[in-house]
Amino acid sequence: MPLWLRLLPALTLLAMLGPVAAGLAGTLLPALGVYPAAGRTGGSVQPLRALLDWPGLAAAVRLSVTTGLVSTMAALGIVTLFLAGWSGTRAFRVLELLLSPLLSVPHAATAFGLAFLIAPSGWIVRLLSPWATGWERPPDVIVTQDPWGLSMAAGLTVKEMPFLLLMALAALGQSDWRRRMRVATALGYGRVAGWLKAVFPAVYAQIRLPVYVVLAYSMSVVDVALILGPSTPPTLSVQIVRWMGDPDLAMRLTAAAAAMLQLALVAGALALWRLGEVAVARIGLRWIARGGRGAGADPVLRPLALGAAGLSAASVLLGLFTLAIWSVAGFWGFPDALPEGLSGRSWMRFARDGGGAIAQTAIIAAVATGVALALVIGCLEAEHRRRRPLSQKGLWLIYLPLLVPQTAFLPGLQTLLLTAGLSSGIGPVILAHIVFVLPYVFLSLGDPWRAWEPRYATVAAALGTTPTGTLWRVRLPMLLRPVLIAAAVGASVSVGQYLPTLIVGGGRVETLTTEAVALASGGDRRAIGTWGLAQTAAVILPFALALILPALIFRNRRGLHG
Amino acid sequence: MAEGLRLDGLCILRGETPLIEVDATVPPGEVLTVMGPSGVGKSTLLAYLTGTLPKGFAGMGRVFLGGQEITDLPPHARRLGILFQDDLLFPHLSVGANAAFGLAPGGPAARRRRAVAEALADVGLGGFEDRDPATLSGGQKARVALVRMLLSEPRALLLDEAFSGLDATLRAQTRRLVFDRARARALPVLMVTHDADDARAAGGAVLEMQAWRPTDRRAP
Numbered sequence: 079m080p081l082w083l084r085l086l087p088a089l090t091l092l093a094m095l096g097p098v099a100a101g102l103a104g105t106l107l108p109a110l111g112v113y114p115a116a117g118r119t120g121g122s123v124q125p126l127r128a129l130l131d132w133p134g135l136a137a138a139v140r141l142s143v144t145t146g147l148v149s150t151m152a153a154l155g156i157v158t159l160f161l162a163g164w165s166g167t168r169a170f171r172v173l174e175l176l177l178s179p180l181l182s183v184p185h186a187a188t189a190f191g192l193a194f195l196i197a198p199s200g201w202i203v204r205l206l207s208p209w210a211t212g213w214e215r216p217p218d219v220i221v222t223q224d225p226w227g228l229s230m231a232a233g234l235t236v237k238e239m240p241f242l243l244l245m246a247l248a249a250l251g252q253s254d255w256r257r258r259m260r261v262a263t264a265l266g267y268g269r270v271a272g273w274l275k276a277v278f279p280a281v282y283a284q285i286r287l288p289v290y291v292v293l294a295y296s297m298s299v300v301d302v303a304l305i306l307g308p309s310t311p312p313t314l315s316v317q318i319v320r321w322m323g324d325p326d327l328a329m330r331l332t333a334a335a336a337a338m339l340q341l342a343l344v345a346g347a348l349a350l351w352r353l354g355e356v357a358v359a360r361i362g363l364r365w366i367a368r369g370g371r372g373a374g375a376d377p378v379l380r381p382l383a384l385g386a387a388g389l390s391a392a393s394v395l396l397g398l399f400t401l402a403i404w405s406v407a408g409f410w411g412f413p414d415a416l417p418e419g420l421s422g423r424s425w426m427r428f429a430r431d432g433g434g435a436i437a438q439t440a441i442i443a444a445v446a447t448g449v450a451l452a453l454v455i456g457c458l459e460a461e462h463r464r465r466r467p468l469s470q471k472g473l474w475l476i477y478l479p480l481l482v483p484q485t486a487f488l489p490g491l492q493t494l495l496l497t498a499g500l501s502s503g504i505g506p507v508i509l510a511h512i513v514f515v516l517p518y519v520f521l522s523l524g525d526p527w528r529a530w531e532p533r534y535a536t537v538a539a540a541l542g543t544t545p546t547g548t549l550w551r552v553r554l555p556m557l558l559r560p561v562l563i564a565a566a567v568g569a570s571v572s573v574g575q576y577l578p579t580l581i582v583g584g585g586r587v588e589t590l591t592t593e594a595v596a597l598a599s600g601g602d603r604r605a606i607g608t609w610g611l612a613q614t615a616a617v618i619l620p621f622a623l624a625l626i627l628p629a630l631i632f633r634n635r636r637g638l639h640g
Numbered sequence: 641m642a643e644g645l646r647l648d649g650l651c652i653l654r655g656e657t658p659l660i661e662v663d664a665t666v667p668p669g670e671v672l673t674v675m676g677p678s679g680v681g682k683s684t685l686l687a688y689l690t691g692t693l694p695k696g697f698a699g700m701g702r703v704f705l706g707g708q709e710i711t712d713l714p715p716h717a718r719r720l721g722i723l724f725q726d727d728l729l730f731p732h733l734s735v736g737a738n739a740a741f742g743l744a745p746g747g748p749a750a751r752r753r754r755a756v757a758e759a760l761a762d763v764g765l766g767g768f769e770d771r772d773p774a775t776l777s778g779g780q781k782a783r784v785a786l787v788r789m790l791l792s793e794p795r796a797l798l799l800d801e802a803f804s805g806l807d808a809t810l811r812a813q814t815r816r817l818v819f820d821r822a823r824a825r826a827l828p829v830l831m832v833t834h835d836a837d838d839a840r841a842a843g844g845a846v847l848e849m850q851a852w853r854p855t856d857r858r859a860p
Contacts, residue, residue, distance in 0.1 A: 465695040533728055536692045539715035540722045541742045541792040547716075551741075555732040636774035637731030 086456035104490025108334035134311025146297030149234035191397020207413035249284030271372025298483030404607030650701035676849030721794030736769030742792035
């Protein structure tokens with residue numbers, strides 16, 4: 079095996095974990111009062127004290143923990159019930175088809191869409207007014223940005239549900255669930271109860287890491303919290319970003335202390351979740367041992383599961399639709415269900431102002447995805463030539479950058495860049511994006527790569543082709559479709575990144591996502607509709623290419639279809 | 641080429657357990673058939689010869705081809721042609737490009753095209769160059785795989801249940817085609833099969849393999 083290929087796995091780990099480790103160190107030091115850029119080298123507890131003196135702390139901490147736990151439990155609950163009640167049915171396949179593309183819709187667009195849907199002056203109220211509600215003016219109630227973070231938790235739930243569902247589906251494929259269910263049904267178990275008792279343990283064991291990722295992400299997300307979360311006080315992560323943006327450098331020390339607290343909170347919540355797993359497993363075993371068939375629960379639970387999953391999918395789709403209407407709306411008074419006229423002004427404004435953001439988004443996504451793809455293909459090829467598959471420990475390493483809260487290490491990374499005298503620009507932003515793009519590209523490409531028939535390599539070698547020749551001339555062309563889909567996944571992750579672009583870019587790198595989220599405080603619904611939709615289009619385009627290109631290139635190669 | 645293919649004290653181990661032991665020479669133009677039920681490690685023997693032994697297996701002993709030892713050569717330098725039960729035609733390439741994949745690189749494009757065209761015509765597939773391999777019948781695919789392998793000018797031929805996927809008539813035809821070509825080129829052939837018909841048609845020596853049992857252990 080050539081040396082460069084031998085070194086690739088280590089290089090990949092470095093690209094993925096290096097920034098995380100450096101960022102954590104760069105956060106820890108200022109949190110302890112060490113900040114040479116501001117002339118502080120002694121270390122003190124002052125940052126910690128400033129954090130504890132902040133009056134909003136308790137509420138901010140509570141919000142982070144509750145929104146994270148509630149949305150993760152809700153998303154997992156809906157996925158579990160839906161799989162239990164409906165896997166293998168036609169309704170299931172229809173919803174699966176609807177949900178798969180939703181996976182790539184950016185968080186910000188999902189949150190904006192939901193806000194436009196459920197706000198007091200949102201589409202749902204408009205559709206029901208005034209004939210059902212009697213309202214001629216938007217009701218004076220707080221729905222979005224509610225102080226309990228319920229709408230924020232709802233936004234996270236509908237966004238993370240498709241992700242967990244897809245992960246669970248992959249796990250389900252390896253669980254032999256049909257035969258398990260046949261046994262359970264033959265023994266008289268109801269559909270939901272039988273699935274929960276016979277299949278769920280195998281599925282959950284496989285999706286545990288993705289569930290942890292959802293929990294860690296939901297607890298520390300910033301863009302969704304800015305759009306749907308409360309603002310006085312906001313979640314801890316939003317407050318960290320505010321402090322980071324403060325012109326007073328001392329505030330960065332407070333931000334660093336808060337970032338360490340955020341890290342501790344996520345670690346604590348993960349530990350709590352793990353304890354919960356143990357408790358659920360114990361209770362579940364006792365429940366199984368009691369032998370209840372639970373057949374009577376199906377007529378209640380199955381419609382409930384379908385309703386919840388359908389509602390979740392519908393709220394994202396309708397939200398996007400509402401964004402689309404607003405983006406072309408002329409005058410649209412309350413409570414009209416539709417605008418009085420259509421107008422192309424928002425899109426014309428976008429065409430005038432959006433060019434820079436589109437270019438930046440495309441460049442960052444293309445470079446980050448290209449680098450990640452090259453590293454991942456190298457790692458998988460090294461794995462193939464060593465005939466040593468990825469270990470469980472290796473899988474943890476891949477998930478690690480997704481488990482560390484972004485707000486915990488990105489501020490430190492930016493501080494380090496400043497200290498090192500590096501200008502924060504598009505280069506560091508690309509490096510930061512790679513940290514998040516790499517794991518998803520790896521997870522997306524890993525299975526199809528390993529499922530490739532290795533005897534093709536034997537045949538190619540017998541025909542005198544070197545391993546590298548086989549990679550380029552046989553394996554990559556045969557795997558073109560999964561490679562392009564992995565690239566689309568990577569691009570969609572990059573396009574959707576808000577915090578790395580904002581913080582590592584020092585606020586000077588403008589992408590579709592940073593610009594869209596920046597509109598949140600302004601309330602210009604037409605602009606939000608345009609930018610949110612453009613952001614969504616930016617992730618759908620790569621997926622469309624990933625599906626169309628192989629079909630075109632291999633249109634005369636039936637063996638590569640399906 | 642004087643010596644053909646020589647397997648000198650070959651022993652394949654799964655972990656610590658010996659799986660299969662072979663000591664044999666296949667003269668040029670002749671066929672050695674290795675027979676036995678599935679699971680005795682016949683395919684593993686071929687994987688050792690091609691240098692693609694899966695993880696968990698180990699091989700001992702030396703392999704000579706035409707007097708030259710190839711035991712430690714990388715797989716792509718061994719020049720052992722292999723045919724599997726599945727045709728394993730590259731699905732992204734046309735029939736012609738699949739065949740040309742075996743040709744040594746270089747030379748004018750026109751000559752390469754002619755070589756492919758002649759080789760395809762030789763097995764009754766003249767004019768098939770631009771076809772999608774997925775549209776061929778099972779027997780046609782097997783013949784393209786044979787052409788691709790022969791164009792790489794191998795120095796020996798390995799058959800891994802190569803005819804098992806074909807029905808009886810096609811099977812006899814394809815078998816004859818392969819053996820004829822191998823004999824014409826004086827290639828030593830090592831055939832692994834579980835079918836006695838294959839062994840009879842080959843007409844060469846037959847090695848019967850049995851599932852290895854602990855009681856078979858010989859004193860070293």
